[in-house]
Amino acid sequence: MQKYLVEDEWKIIEDRFDRENHQRSESLFSLGNGHMGMRANFEETYSGPTLRGTYLAGIYYPDKTRVGWWKNGYPEYFAKVLNAPNWIGMKFSLNDDDLDLNRMKVTRFRRILNMKEGILYREFTASWPDGKAIKVETERFLSINQREIGAIRYTLFPLNFSGTLDAELYIDGDVVNQDSNYDEKFWEPVDRTENADYSYLSSRTKKSGFNICIAMFSDCSIPSSQTVAVPEKKSCIDYVAHRYVFDVRAGDQISFTKISAVVTSRDYPAEFLPGEAFKLLANAINSGYEDLKNQQISAWAKKWEYCDIIIGGDVPAQQGIRFNVFQLNQTYSGHDPLLNIGPKGFTGEKYGGSTYWDTEAFCLPFFLSTANKEVARNLLIYRYRHLEKAIGNATKLGYKDGAALYPMVTINGEECHNEWEITFEEIHRNGAIAYAIYNYVRHTGDESYLAKYGLEVLIGISRFWSQRFTFSEPKQLFVILGVTGPNEYENNVNNNWYTNYLAVWTMGYTLESIYYVKEKYPERWNIIESKSKFRLSEEPGMWNRIMDHVYLPSDEKLGIFLQQEGYLDKEQLLVTDLKPGERPINQHWSWDRILRSCFIKQADVLQGMYLFGDHFSLDIIRRNFDFYEPRTVHESSLSPCIHSVLASKLGYIDTAYSMYLRTSRLDLDDYNLEVHEGCHITSMAGTWMAIVEGFGGMRVIGSHLHFFPLLPRQWKSLSFTIHFRDHVLLVSISTTSIIINDQTQSELLIFINGTGYQSLPGISLEVQL
Amino acid sequence: MQKYLVEDEWKIIEDRFDRENHQRSESLFSLGNGHMGMRANFEETYSGPTLRGTYLAGIYYPDKTRVGWWKNGYPEYFAKVLNAPNWIGMKFSLNDDDLDLNRMKVTRFRRILNMKEGILYREFTASWPDGKAIKVETERFLSINQREIGAIRYTLFPLNFSGTLDAELYIDGDVVNQDSNYDEKFWEPVDRTENADYSYLSSRTKKSGFNICIAMFSDCSIPSSQTVAVPEKKSCIDYVAHRYVFDVRAGDQISFTKISAVVTSRDYPAEFLPGEAFKLLANAINSGYEDLKNQQISAWAKKWEYCDIIIGGDVPAQQGIRFNVFQLNQTYSGHDPLLNIGPKGFTGEKYGGSTYWDTEAFCLPFFLSTANKEVARNLLIYRYRHLEKAIGNATKLGYKDGAALYPMVTINGEECHNEWEITFEEIHRNGAIAYAIYNYVRHTGDESYLAKYGLEVLIGISRFWSQRFTFSEPKQLFVILGVTGPNEYENNVNNNWYTNYLAVWTMGYTLESIYYVKEKYPERWNIIESKSKFRLSEEPGMWNRIMDHVYLPSDEKLGIFLQQEGYLDKEQLLVTDLKPGERPINQHWSWDRILRSCFIKQADVLQGMYLFGDHFSLDIIRRNFDFYEPRTVHESSLSPCIHSVLASKLGYIDTAYSMYLRTSRLDLDDYNLEVHEGCHITSMAGTWMAIVEGFGGMRVIGSHLHFFPLLPRQWKSLSFTIHFRDHVLLVSISTTSIIINDQTQSELLIFINGTGYQSLPGISLEVQL
DSSP states (O other): OOOOSBOOSSEEEEOSOOHHHHHHHHHHTOEEOSSEEEOOOOSSOOOSSOOOOEEEEEEEEEEEOOOSSOOTTOOSEEEEEEEOOBOSOEEEEETTEEOOGGGSEEEEEEEEEETTTTEEEEEEEEEOTTSOEEEEEEEEEEOSSSTTEEEEEEEEEEOSOOEEEEEEEEEEOOOOOTTOSSOOOOEEEEEEEEOSSEEEEEEEETTTOOEEEEEEEEEEEOTTOOOOOOOEEEEETTEEEEEEEEEEOTTOOEEEEEEEEEEETTTSOGGGHHHHHHHHHHHHHHHOHHHHHHHHHHHHHHHHHHHOEEEETOHHHHHHHHHHHHHHHHHOOSSOTTOOOOTTTTSOOGGGGOBOTHIIIIIHHHHHHHSOHHHHHHHHHHHHHTHHHHHHHHHHTTOOTTOOOOOSSBSSSSOOOOOHHHHTTOTHHHHHHHHHHHHHHHHHOOTHHIIIIIHHHHHHHHHHHHHHOEEETTTTEEEOOSBOOSOTTSOSBSOOHHHHHHHHHHHHHHHHHHHHHHHHOHHHHHHHHHHHTOOTTTHHHHHHHHHHTBOOOEETTTTEEOSSTTGGGSOOOOGGGSOGGGOSHHHHSOHHHHHHSSOBSSOSHHHHHHHTGGGSOHHHHHHHHHHHGGGBOOOSTTHHHHHHHHHHHTTOHHHHHHHHHHHHTTTTTTTTSOGGGOOOHHHHHHHHHIIIIIISOOEEETTEEEEOOOOOTTOSEEEEEEEETTEEEEEEEESSEEEEEEOSSSOEEEEETTEEEEEOTTSOEEEEO | OOOOSBOOSSEEEEOSOOGGGHHHHHHHTOEEOSSEEEOOOOSSOOOSSOOOOEEEEEEEEEEEOOOSSOOTTOOSEEEEEEEOOBOSOEEEEETTEEOOGGGSEEEEEEEEEETTTTEEEEEEEEEOTTSOEEEEEEEEEEOSSSTTEEEEEEEEEEOSOOEEEEEEEEEEOOOOOTTOTTOOOOEEEEEEEEOSSEEEEEEEETTTOOEEEEEEEEEEEOTTOOOOOOOEEEEETTEEEEEEEEEEOTTOOEEEEEEEEEEETTTSOGGGHHHHHHHHHHHHHHHOHHHHHHHHHHHHHHHHHHHOEEEETOHHHHHHHHHHHHHHHHHOOSSOTTOOOOTTTTSOOGGGGOBOTHIIIIIHHHHHHHSOHHHHHHHHHHHHHTHHHHHHHHHHTTOOTTOOOOOSSBSSSSOOOOOHHHHTTOTHHHHHHHHHHHHHHHHHOOTHHIIIIIHHHHHHHHHHHHHHOEEETTTTEEEOOSBOOSOTTSOSBSOOHHHHHHHHHHHHHHHHHHHHHHHHOHHHHHHHHHHHTOOTTTHHHHHHHHHHTBOOOEETTTTEEOSSTTGGGSOOOOGGGSOGGGOSHHHHSOHHHHHHSSOBSSOSHHHHHHHTGGGSOHHHHHHHHHHHGGGBOOOSTTHHHHHHHHHHHTTOHHHHHHHHHHHHTTTTTTTTSOGGGOOOHHHHHHHHHIIIIIISOOEEETTEEEEOOOOOTTOSEEEEEEEETTEEEEEEEESSEEEEEEOSSSOEEEEETTEEEEEOTTSOEEEEO
16 A cells, blocks of 8 residues: 555645656556546656556557467467557757756656546656756646547746757657567557648557557747747657757746647548548647647536536545546547457556456446446447457357357457466356346336347357356256356356356346347347347247256355355355465465465455345345455455445445445555556446445336435535436435435436335435435 | 388388478487487488487576466476587588488488487488489487497498588587577587597586586598598587598598587586596597497397387387387486486477476386386485475465475476466375385385385375365365366366375375384484474374365265266266367367366376275276276376276276277377477386286285286287396286296295295296186
């Protein structure tokens, strides 16, 4: 844990320069706009430890697999989102001394991420060994309404000297990925051009052949001077720059503006890229920096209207949740169904920027509730578009007849991961994709989605499950052998309860959906039936047989479901039995010891209790929670949130709150000392869950919205906005009441603690608690 | 499968030159003498595909681990036996045309490995495009009585031309390992010197710091000429050579002799290496090539006396077994307890030349029966010397109080392997090391070994087992969770019968040995007790509790032991259900599918039936064999032999014979198309088992030697020699009788098919069958 930031409701603030924290801050202060993003690298040269990272959504490279011992079925490549050409770069030298905070004495330093505005600010005063001192103020943002535009204002104030300023504002295409498997370079230069005002750098990724073009405009103004500084344009093979050299005096204010347009062949034909970049850049410059900045501030204000969460009486919690909501919105905007959410977003390289089950299991609820349904729908369509590849993946692993296994890790639908116990066995991910369809339909009421997209995916997944079950002679039941459940601290186990339950649930929901689509959209059904070669007379029968004879391990005496068949054979210890020096166990124990132990990385049976909360009585949920939570070490960032939601449900409010704290400020306070690698973007959605679904008790049961509010003692109030079907509800909870304002023009039946209330347009619904 | 060799009882013969087979032959015709070895590379330049390999026993390099996903507990390095400087090299050019079979027309070619003599012969006739033709005859051997000496005679016969011969006989230190993880070079040059007759090259391995020095003498004789060719000595940084340039005529016979001494800092202080090489080389040259060659032939003749197996009426089988026996003797001579047996011996780089459980489980019986007991004893002492490291290894993995886990793969006692399911979980290897001690003591009668060495190892291993067992509440029995048995087609299973059985057996044998040593060698026991801090009042009690309450999974209805607890939950298929195109399944099925299937890679329960044959009735062995063998795909080279022995025992003679064939000519006929990587040295001992323990039915029960002979229909007779305790027995079996000649001067009670006979010195014991 490393607490070094100033608490503030709307800003992330670092108020002194500590080289030790720099890479942390590079992650935490990251900017993104769904199209592109970057770590909070300094614009100017920094010779100290830094992870330079600029990322373009969906621009990836298939990095050759690195593996110790090859297993049949492994993919040849890991498709990774790339570190892209660095277009924020600026070099300054004053009388031949480089501006480089690593080599200067920094007397004042503030870095501020203003989340309300979506702008990164920095100001510092620093001096060189010869006593020259300079003040600098910077602003940077990635426009969220003109996603291809980014802008920087960089202002220098020579404090006590006169001399020559040599400034070079550049784009550098010679970048590497820190996590490259074989130290390959992933980019090759294509071209560079310039015209009167702009410079362009065009690059292409090797193998995957994505083209990009970055155009750059620069400007320098010195209010005290009448001269207009005109840059010299420089370029070499993968580098373009504008160089300014002029004399400055103490008291001057020299302000550089750099605006870039970043376009990719994902959006335009490669040959048009420079032209498109030109148009976008010209348009942006026509607006001007200040106007772009104001647009950014209003766009973010509008976004916050729908996704802000206000916590009364707890500034750290308030800052934490805003940070999480802000980063989620920076990472994914929902404008492009070919994009998805990497575990680190645009804040680092780890996990290759790829899509995991995190999207469906953790991120989807956030986007369902905080944005128009198209955003969540695009997350679903992403998987729909990968259905053929998921079928191909299953076929490669020996399945047949259109069974689909979605990859554990992917960018383009192909499996990237190469640990057999995960790649081949952590198959519950397939169920999460089915559940997400159910969740989307239930939340939005958009049942047409099933007919258009959802059902084909469900059929593929159910077919996979039906083939993955085998019949056990000794048990006379269907079993699923050899899986890894959500708790990755058990591998290759038999009959993971969560996986088995999810599998039969999927088959049931698929059958329901088949009959629904068949009846409501018969023409569409005919197409699906023929496309998927569905054997209506045969497949449902098999699925029903499995559903009726599935093995779901449980222990009668304890009254719990068993995480897996052999769980109780393990030595039963509690987390409180562990010595502090042994935790986290994943850093102190050998892998086999972890696997043999009863300790759980993240919710497993309890993940099922969360997803299928209305299938089980509170008593059953309580018994499972009371058994499993004390055995859970929460060594996944995705763990505390689920436990927090369940603890709220069970009225364990202190547990819920302490779990909430672990997730909400996980990155800000760097609990696991790893934030320098990037932020835990997907788990941030879990923080949102812990508040809205936990403390707010929001649930959709059947087709109705429910709230079971219960605030932590530390909070005075809580309010949030919820999109539900066609309604947008502002929900305000205090210790004594819940007030719901429906901003739409229709009625809605809302349940508070189980009692139904009719919410009327324009009239606040207030219920005392 | 690739059958291209000529059948012969004593020789391996390749009688035409086929570039496709060259790398196969490089493996098959390998030479070794326990101290060093090499693939059958050509001495002269060969520009076609080749794997140049010269290996020095025990000279390794810690190659940095390559792994996709790091798991806690993995080793940082894989210690690999290195490709060493090439000292056989020769370059010839005739009128500026290189002698290079890849670029010439080869009209005649024979490569012969004379196993009786331990000499590799080659002869060929080849011509250049201009019509110049040359005949060449070569001989090469690695002396088995002067292990540091190797010798080559290379004779050229210009057939139809005159001109200039430019010959360079060299040592080249610039070598690489094909299986280097990061393409590093493992050697650095140290020095090169020369004196009147010899040249020396000294090299050192990086990191591990082994020094070696190779000294070379060369000579050229042309019987038809009076002139003595004197070489020019050349050298550069890691290369020394003797160059001969002179005119030759058609009909000349130009004979080069090259003798080298190869010494290492494993045997002498580094600074003395050139001096030691000089002494050895001078001594060898003093004897002369012909004498060295004759010594080699007699030394091999002597070796064969004790290890030859003669099969009547089956030349391919005869060639197969002699090849196996020959290669085993080339690989390990037992002269140095710091050395062991790599799965590829000196024939290739795969598996890093390291020691696996193959040594104890497969190779030890061969050396017990075919050599003086010191040879097998040195194999055991190898592990004794690694006890501290095995304790360290277990400590690293969380065990305590002197528990020892021997590595899965090692050279110097440290674990090298990095697959969690093997490294951490294939722990039955620990039991094999305990069993080997038992096997040695039982076979040799050398019970003092227990006191001197064995008991400490047994205590460490039993402590490991006792900690690895956990008590299962539901079963009320001790269980071993999360292991990989000998069948590596199941990973991370619970209660592998073989492992559990071996574990409790080890504890029982350890207790017996403790009481034996305590009584017979009380002073030694005091030392062991204090060194190992053995708690006599406590540990045996715990071990007994485990032994009395161990879970050994079985199925009453089938009357079999279960390979692991959940084995019968799997879909029960037979190998005959597999389509031919699916086999071998490890090349056609994804890894998870293999793991979930009931198919077995190699003997698992049956490995236990083999080791503990006298614990189970024939009926039980039969039921387990009948159940498991039809589910076994034998995709390990270590599989068929065990099945062959058991099939013989059960009277399934045809099965026994077909299993024997799969192991005996595995490499010669390249069953798995992989012999170019090297031969399966350790499984060769399994071939010996199949004959001696299978068809010969040799077993040691209690302290007595038994034979249960049963010949395959295809064989007329079988004879072999057995060392047993202080006896050396020549056993000859025909279809009707067994004749045993004891070559020693004392009586021995021998059992034939269960009936005891007294064998008297000098008198043949003949029993009708």
